[in-house]
Amino acid sequence: MALDWTPGRLNSLGFAKPPSETRVVVAMSGGVDSSVVAAQLAEEGYDVVGVTLQLYDHGAALAKKGACCAGRDIHDARRVAEDMGFPHYVLDYENVFKDAVIDEFADSYLGGATPVPCIRCNERVKFKDLLETAKDLDADCMATGHYIQRKMGEHGAELHSAADANRDQSYFLFSTTPAQLEYLRFPLGHLASKAETRALAAKYGLSVADKPDSQDICFVPNGDYASVIEKLRPGAGEPGDIVDMDGNVLGQHSGVIHYTIGQRRGLGVGGLAAPLYVVKLDVDKKHVIVGPKEALATRTIPVREINWLGDAPFDSRDEWQVGIKVRSTRPPASAIIRPLSATEAEVELLTPEEGVSPGQACVFYDENSSRIFGGGWIWRGY
Known part of the structure; x- marks a missing residue:
């Protein structure tokens, strides 16, 4: 009706x-x-x-x-x-x-x-x-x-998290521009x-x-990423070595594409006293580098291709205190963003995060409200 x-x-x-x-x-x-x-x-x-x-x-x-x-x-x-x-x-x-x-x-x-x-x-x-x-x-x-909210603020349309935190899709929509936000409805x-x-x-x-x-x-x-990549890029699964953080060979792998940062299961390296995790992927050497869980901890994250949704220009300040997400399933963690340009920054986490990987998004949240300030892409700079 x-x-x-x-x-x-x-x-x-x-x-x-x-x-x-x-x-x-x-x-x-x-x-x-x-x-x-x-x-x-x-x-x-x-x-x-x-x-x-x-x-x-x-x-x-x-x-x-x-x-x-x-x-x-x-x-x-x-x-x-x-x-x-x-x-x-x-x-x-x-x-x-x-x-x-x-x-x-x-x-x-x-x-x-x-x-x-x-x-x-x-x-x-x-x-x-x-x-x-x-x-x-x-x-x-x-x-x-999409489960996300568009609210009108003093300076125009703002992006806000969904009312239902379990359904919130803000991590996947951080790159929505101000012009797009004016036209979109959720x-x-x-x-x-x-x-x-x-x-x-x-x-x-x-x-x-x-x-x-x-x-x-x-x-x-x-969820079988490797098989899709092998179909799209035949020959992508080239074998190489699994090495520790000192470069010692611990085993072999069937392709770097089968591994992600933070992975523990399926490494094919047994007989060791402590569990090992993938801490880095060296594509040029075809090395899967493994180490202890504490080696996954990251405090500083380089971010680029930043889409900023704040009211003041991103690079108008030396730093911004925000909450950030590096994975969609994690709650925002307190951080300081230090702009390097209008689209690049260094993010310092107040508490180190584990399993941060190049290619993931780093999304910025207001710590005092549901507002999203945009975000950018983590790149291989650390």
Whole structure:
């Protein structure tokens, strides 16, 4: 049922006009979250246009059954649009996705880094090309099913963590620019739990109400990164030595791509008194370097490609006191950021973190509120 609207007031998406005169493109992955967003806005009377991106050939060997934007998901998104009575389009973004996300993922792993392709997908595909498509469709805004909040502050739109900390996706959205944030909407960010989302899906009678959440990277079957990389880059699994921190050979490995910083299991090195962890990957020498757990502790992190969402320019101060996340599942840790330029910085952790790896994101949080100040990429500078 369409919402009543009073002239002179803002509608629920922040526009001073009736929902019926407000066009919103909804990025629909085929999952329950984006389906609920589309259904809710359609029920409120908005001029909804659903768009689903086909990101890869869903029949290819590297795509997994049930992954985001595979064939089944496109079908599910289309059915929601038909049931709720709004138009739906499928756009072929396979080449864009391969060039902007998959190729970098493979090359980063080959370089000994631990990439986060979901961030690059949001940054380079969904919030870039798809957002421009939404503007081409004369949409007033674009809405997604991400669990994050957009709030209006004194200087414009701000990015804030989701109300449900267990569902918060701020780590994956730190690279959203101020201009993109002005155009985007995140209708689920205020919900207290995923159960509320599923209840809404049931209320609207959506066929995806009980659809399981996607757990892995969409183009990686069963979380097996190495097999995908070997398909994309034949010959990538070159063998080499497992060495300790003094360079002593402890064993052999079948390819650096099979290891990540902080890994303990599956090293193939036994008979030692204390457990060993991967502390570094030397791609040039084909060495997997292992050491004790304390060798994983990192206090200083170099960060570049910084996207800053604070009110004052990033390099207008000598340092910023913030909370940071180097992994999506960890709570923010207290840190000091020292800008080196508008897009580079050195981050000093007040308490050392374990398992920090090049290729991961370092996301900045206000320690006194739910606001996200952006973030950057950890690189091989330490």
